[in-house]
Amino acid sequence: xxxxxxxxxxxxxxxxxxxxxxxxxxxxxxxxxxxxxxxxxxxxxxxxxxxxxxxxxxxxxxxxxxxxxxxxxxxxxxxxxxxxxxxxxxxxxxxxxxxxxxxxxxxxxxxxx
Amino acid sequence: xxxxxxxxxxxxxxxxxxxxxxxxxxxxxxxxxxxxxxxxxxxxxxxxxxxxxxxxxxxxxxxxxxxxxxxxxxxxxxxxxxxxxxxxxxxxxxxxxxxxxxxxxxxxxxxxxxxxxx
Numbered sequence: 025x026x027x028x029x030x031x032x033x034x035x036x037x038x039x040x041x042x043x044x045x046x047x048x049x050x051x052x053x054x055x056x057x058x059x060x061x062x063x064x065x066x067x068x069x070x071x072x073x074x075x076x077x078x079x080x081x082x083x084x085x086x087x088x089x090x091x092x093x094x095x096x097x098x099x100x101x102x103x104x105x106x107x108x109x110x111x112x113x114x115x116x117x118x119x120x121x122x123x124x125x126x127x128x129x130x131x132x133x134x135x136x137x
Numbered sequence: 138x139x140x141x142x143x144x145x146x147x148x149x150x151x152x153x154x155x156x157x158x159x160x161x162x163x164x165x166x167x168x169x170x171x172x173x174x175x176x177x178x179x180x181x182x183x184x185x186x187x188x189x190x191x192x193x194x195x196x197x198x199x200x201x202x203x204x205x206x207x208x209x210x211x212x213x214x215x216x217x218x219x220x221x222x223x224x225x226x227x228x229x230x231x232x233x234x235x236x237x238x239x240x241x242x243x244x245x246x247x248x249x250x251x252x253x254x255x
Binding site for chain 2: 069132
């Protein structure tokens with residue numbers, strides 16, 4: 025069965041620090057990859073997505089993610105975080121032959137001024 | 138564009154009653170919608186896939202007679218929690234799908250409904 029792993033459960037950073045959140049998935053075929061953010065009290069919003077093409081994907085709010093097929097990874101990065109980035113981040117995958125999204129367990133990011 | 142709404146945003150009900158949650162795609166049509174359940178500090182768990190004009194497809198372990206899903210139009214899916222019990226208290230989130238091609242789909246999420254069963 026497909027699965028998605030997010031190894032960082034809780035990350036605490038100071039403003040201006042760099043961020044990298046890990047995401048690994050288990051599926052050998054074509055995949056679509058997503059990172060969603062859930063700010064406190066708000067609904068899930070799409071940060072970025074990868075369908076095909078350039079494996080380095082740029083999203084909103086300065087986030088980017090790199091798809092490394094050989095490592096089954098899609099790590100999220102931001103060079104300099106802000107207090108407003110405090111939120112829960114979810115990686116999600118769907119295999120190319122299905123509509124279902126499989127979510128990782130999420131990473132809680134806290135950024136302190 | 139691609140806005141999904143849910144109603145109500147929160148509901149409190151007595152044990153044994155039924156609760157209906159609506160999910161609407163406001164500015165697009167969605168053949169496929171999904172219903173998720175999110176536990177506190179946990180990830181989203183897919184409950185079922187709702188297809189317009191046909192029966193929903195439930196994930197393993199989800200009781201279809203308890204969680205009734207109806208997708209009567211291309212912009213509306215409803216989830217009815219029947220004979221609710223305190224263990225059904227949770228955050229229910231729907232999403233609606235847009236397809237960009239044969240294998241490229243994206244889901245847009247509603248704001249969620251907080252259900253509390255007393």
